[in-house]
Amino acid sequence: MENQEIEFQAKMYAFALNSATKEHGFKKDEGWKLNLANAAEKLEIEQKYYPTVSTQIASDSLHKLSELVKIVLNRTPAFANEPINTFGAQHADSEYIVAYNPTRVHR
Template sequence: MENQTIEFQAKMYAFALNSATKEHGFKKDENWKLTLANAEEKAEIEQKYYPTVSTQIESKSLLKLSELVKIVLNRTPAFATEPLNDLGAQHNNSEYIIAYNPIRVHR
C-alpha cells in the first residue's frame, strides 16, 4: 500500500512540474533542477528562485519517491532532451523534493 502511495505522489509531482512549466511559459532551453532539501534549504531556494515546485515526504520514503520521480519525469517531453540522473545527496534531515529553474532568479 505504501508503494502505491509513493507512486501516486511521484505522478502528482510530475504533473505539478509539467503544469508549472506551461503556466510560467518555459522556453525550450529552460529546464528544472531538482534537489533534495530540508526545510531551511527549501526556504533558501524559494527566496532565491521563482517558480519552485516542492513536495514533502517522510525521510524514510524520500529516496524511493525521488527514484520514482526521476523515472516518471524522464518519460515526459520536458525532460526528454536532458534526462534526470541525480537529485543530489540525501541528508538525514531531508524531507522535500524541490524543483527550481536556475535561470529564473526571484526578483
C-alpha cells in the same frame, strides 16, 4: 507509506512540474533542477528562485519517491533532452523534493 501512495505522489509531482512549466512559459531549452532538501534549504531555494515546485515526504520514503520521480519525469517531453540522473546532495534530515530553474532568479 505504501508503494501505491508513493507512486501516486510521484505522478502528482510530475503533473505539478509540467503544469508549472506551461503556466510560467518555459522555453524549450529551459528546464528544472531538482534537489532533496530540508526545511531551511527549501526556504532558501524558494527565496532565491521563482517558480519552485516542492513536495514533502517522510524521510524513510524519500529515496523511493525520488527514484520514482526520476522515472516518471524522464518519460515526459520537458526532460527528454536533459534526463534526470541524480538529485542534489541529500542530507539525513532531507524531507522535500524541490524543483527550480537556476536561470530564473527571484527579483
